[in-house]
Amino acid sequence: MNDIPGTASAPSLREPLDFAETDALLRDDVRRLGAMVGDMLAEQVSPALLERVEAVRRAAIARREHGEPVDGLAAELARVSPENADALVRAFSAWFGAINLAERVHRIRRRRDHQRGEEGPQPGGLEAVLGALHAEGVTLDELRALLPRMRVEPVFTAHPTEAVRRALLAKERVIVERLVADIDRTRTPDERLSDEARIRQALATTWQTSEASPLKPTVIDEVDHVGHYLGVLFRVLPAFYEVFADAVEAAWGERIALPDVLRFGTWVGGDMDGNPNVGAATVEAALAAQRAQVLGLYRDELRALGQVLTQTRDRAGIDAVVEARLAEYRDAMPEAAARLRARQADMPYRQLMELMSARLEATAAQDEGADADGCVRAGGAYADVREFLADLDLIDASLANNRGEHAGRFALGRLRRRVTSFGFHMAALDLRQDSAAHDAALGELEGVADWVERPLEERLARLHALIASPLPAAPDATAAAPTLDVFRTVKSARARYGADAFGPYIVSMSRSAADALAVLALARIAGCVEGGGDGDGEGEVPLDVAPLFETVDDLEAAAGVMRALFDDPVYRRHVRARGDRQVVMLGYSDSAKDSGLLASRWALQRAQVDLMRLARGAGVRLVFFHGRGGSVSRGGGKTERAIIAAPRGSVDGRLRVTEQGEVIHRKYGIRALALRNLEQMSGAVLRASLRPRPPEPRARAWRAVADALAADSRACYRALVHEDPGFDGYFRAATPVDVIERLQIGSRPSRRREGGIANLRAIPWVFSWSQNRSGLTGWYGVGHALQRGIDGHGLEAMSEMARDWPFFAAMLDDVEMLLAKSDLDIFECYSRLAGDAHGVFFPGIAAEFARTRDAILAIKGEDELLAGDYRLRLSIRLRNPYVDPISLLQVELLRRWREGGREDDGLLRALFATVNGIAAGIQNTG
Numbered sequence: 001m002n003d004i005p006g007t008a009s010a011p012s013l014r015e016p017l018d019f020a021e022t023d024a025l026l027r028d029d030v031r032r033l034g035a036m037v038g039d040m041l042a043e044q045v046s047p048a049l050l051e052r053v054e055a056v057r058r059a060a061i062a063r064r065e066h067g068e069p070v071d072g073l074a075a076e077l078a079r080v081s082p083e084n085a086d087a088l089v090r091a092f093s094a095w096f097g098a099i100n101l102a103e104r105v106h107r108i109r110r111r112r113d114h115q116r117g118e119e120g121p122q123p124g125g126l127e128a129v130l131g132a133l134h135a136e137g138v139t140l141d142e143l144r145a146l147l148p149r150m151r152v153e154p155v156f157t158a159h160p161t162e163a164v165r166r167a168l169l170a171k172e173r174v175i176v177e178r179l180v181a182d183i184d185r186t187r188t189p190d191e192r193l194s195d196e197a198r199i200r201q202a203l204a205t206t207w208q209t210s211e212a213s214p215l216k217p218t219v220i221d222e223v224d225h226v227g228h229y230l231g232v233l234f235r236v237l238p239a240f241y242e243v244f245a246d247a248v249e250a251a252w253g254e255r256i257a258l259p260d261v262l263r264f265g266t267w268v269g270g271d272m273d274g275n276p277n278v279g280a281a282t283v284e285a286a287l288a289a290q291r292a293q294v295l296g297l298y299r300d301e302l303r304a305l306g307q308v309l310t311q312t313r314d315r316a317g318i319d320a321v322v323e324a325r326l327a328e329y330r331d332a333m334p335e336a337a338a339r340l341r342a343r344q345a346d347m348p349y350r351q352l353m354e355l356m357s358a359r360l361e362a363t364a365a366q367d368e369g370a371d372a373d374g375c376v377r378a379g380g381a382y383a384d385v386r387e388f389l390a391d392l393d394l395i396d397a398s399l400a401n402n403r404g405e406h407a408g409r410f411a412l413g414r415l416r417r418r419v420t421s422f423g424f425h426m427a428a429l430d431l432r433q434d435s436a437a438h439d440a441a442l443g444e445l446e447g448v449a450d451w452v453e454r455p456l457e458e459r460l461a462r463l464h465a466l467i468a469s470p471l472p473a474a475p476d477a478t479a480a481a482p483t484l485d486v487f488r489t490v491k492s493a494r495a496r497y498g499a500d501a502f503g504p505y506i507v508s509m510s511r512s513a514a515d516a517l518a519v520l521a522l523a524r525i526a527g528c529v530e531g532g533g534d535g536d537g538e539g540e541v542p543l544d545v546a547p548l549f550e551t552v553d554d555l556e557a558a559a560g561v562m563r564a565l566f567d568d569p570v571y572r573r574h575v576r577a578r579g580d581r582q583v584v585m586l587g588y589s590d591s592a593k594d595s596g597l598l599a600s601r602w603a604l605q606r607a608q609v610d611l612m613r614l615a616r617g618a619g620v621r622l623v624f625f626h627g628r629g630g631s632v633s634r635g636g637g638k639t640e641r642a643i644i645a646a647p648r649g650s651v652d653g654r655l656r657v658t659e660q661g662e663v664i665h666r667k668y669g670i671r672a673l674a675l676r677n678l679e680q681m682s683g684a685v686l687r688a689s690l691r692p693r694p695p696e697p698r699a700r701a702w703r704a705v706a707d708a709l710a711a712d713s714r715a716c717y718r719a720l721v722h723e724d725p726g727f728d729g730y731f732r733a734a735t736p737v738d739v740i741e742r743l744q745i746g747s748r749p750s751r752r753r754e755g756g757i758a759n760l761r762a763i764p765w766v767f768s769w770s771q772n773r774s775g776l777t778g779w780y781g782v783g784h785a786l787q788r789g790i791d792g793h794g795l796e797a798m799s800e801m802a803r804d805w806p807f808f809a810a811m812l813d814d815v816e817m818l819l820a821k822s823d824l825d826i827f828e829c830y831s832r833l834a835g836d837a838h839g840v841f842f843p844g845i846a847a848e849f850a851r852t853r854d855a856i857l858a859i860k861g862e863d864e865l866l867a868g869d870y871r872l873r874l875s876i877r878l879r880n881p882y883v884d885p886i887s888l889l890q891v892e893l894l895r896r897w898r899e900g901g902r903e904d905d906g907l908l909r910a911l912f913a914t915v916n917g918i919a920a921g922i923q924n925t926g
Helices: 021-044 047-065 071-077 082-115 126-135 140-149 166-181 189-207 219-252 280-306 320-332 334-338 348-368 385-401 405-422 435-446 456-468 481-497 513-525 552-567 569-577 589-595 597-618 639-645 662-668 671-690 699-721 727-734 762-771 782-793 795-804 806-821 824-832 836-860 870-899 905-922
Strands: 151-156 428-434 502-508 545-549 581-587 621-627 654-659
Touching (some): 021 047, 021 189, 047 870, 082 671, 082 905, 140 671, 151 671, 219 671, 320 348, 385 405, 428 435, 435 481, 456 569, 481 513, 502 513, 513 545, 552 597, 581 589, 581 597, 654 671, 699 836, 795 806, 824 836
Parallel strands (some): 502 545, 581 621, 621 654
């Protein structure tokens, strides 16, 4: 038995919670941090606020523990003023922040327990996965054959639903470091007092700092935000390869050299879809910022390595080529050489690295268009990353030849691994644009106002002509200029930053072969080709064109679109020039918003099967790019489960997946957790590629059932969301979408274009339904379909699918998690804000919730939700007494704000605080 944390200043109601023995230290951290948060509130605001927080929390616990109606707690909170509401919400949020950190640190603790061998290899980690594969008969030769084509690539997108200030991230880091320092309770009493003082300082200064800037973030702000997490991954990357190599050696008894299997991508600065703030200028700015960041990190690395490689000529052998390179750089950069310390003249490695750092400085200055201090322009800057790597290789070979294996070669190897992975670009920048923007540009360039309405055959013929002709001169076309400027920037930036600086060019809303060919035509018009003669118009567009299939209808048509492209000689030539590789992006967000979760998941599964079959026949290697969001409704959930549940053969050594919103912070905010996440992703790719599930004789029958379930679920979902004329008004009244649309959390508008739900982006759509605690976007229509499946096929047949089919099991688990996080009693309070529409819509929604819950429990043979996931169940229960009051405060503040015409800025600020608080509490946004 254990407690919710109390405080030193007020009595605390003790809620019985069963912590596992392995979580005893988590319990202590939660209690200790909770007490410090309580003390901080009493000090920073008043003991009265702390007493109010405790009173509200007791009432919230009592309401849940005794099944009391929510009305009593709601009535008490309705009396809270906006000023006090803001303080109350921030108080609860402070506790969420503390418990979130305690749980993350406990994940590190659990990892350490496994690493000490106390419980065997950690499930999902590389040691466990490779050990299991070895036991199943996988040979080292099989692994060696897979590794050269293996690629795991998380891609960070410009969809922030949680944009924590860098200053607050630094305070989080202090708390984490102090908790980790005492992770096994080995600190002395004095050390613990010092740790506690630093934690208290971090908590207090966090309280005194606004959670977000009063200004809407710019695209460059978003680049900087993502750069923070790329910096974490920069530090973690060598450790990943060391863990990987250790795991291979543990399984097969041989240590092997690992190729680069990790890469990182980003959309920030290149995602033009629906964002007028993104274009050629932000593409260039994002690339420059990433270049500056990685060059700065390399200079830091060289500075630290210089403290290691202090070998002097009289004590260690130095290869002649190293001495020659040092002399060459002294001559080429005399001013930089003059700054070398005379006392270190006998340390050739150290001096060479200082001059290499000067070359990096010159490279950065060259990007900025300025001269570097002390560097000769012509001989200073590195032409590309290969020149820098060549210098490192010279040092590495010299160390290998002169007994340097344990005299710095390991540290140098870590830097070399970072350089081969991050290059001079840090992360590949993807480009994305809506196909409608390309159509508009082509229509103007061709002088055809109704370009998109022209028959497909006519458009294809004209696109073929544009692509086949010598490079035409682009006319002075106002509407097309921004699109053409992007391609011109790609051309110049590839020359400056290298080919690896760009990922694919993604075409949103791809619906025909013309949408991919449009990219090739526009790129050629802009002169973005490589490989031909000077000015003769020959060459190929140097970008992977990735159609993005987003809605269920588009996913069902995807194979037809790609067949037309593979049969098109012009496009097939492009694919051949790209190494017979084709990237296809699959949209989880819009397909679920369009047709509900079950129909979306099944359409995605079927599309992958159809596309794989098509690509094999065409001799093309297909790379699936999964556009997953942070929430289950947008394809979120456990990545490793999703990989294992994917169709057989669809992974084949490659995983490219978006990372969005609060998920980025949760996965990559702490180094140890970033490493764990990379291990889980890579381990799942290894298992799915080396030992995919054997062919399933029941698959045909299961697919037929899934077809019917998806159709039933889709019809039910669309009847409510898209076909009921009153639902849009109900949605806007029963959710805080009008507040979310005013949040300063992203540079991109919340809508692609004006209109109702159909034109609202998936993020605010899902965010709104998670805020009101219904989670409707993830389960509505699922219960209807499952019950029909039980009625038509029998409970045993449905249970068999849930037990033996990873796709169906993963889908049910994701829906079950959403149901467990939902609270229909609290949602009803939001629903009442809709007036008469409440009576129209709420009963049906509540009935579908119950139907979904009961069907899943019946199929899984369980009596309660999350019966098999103790930790998630505990986590939800820990937070509910704090989330519930914030939700009810939000309801009351929404009512007042709307009655006042949405003009009270004080109420709006308090509402912003509730949105942030609920998001932190339920750990789900968009």
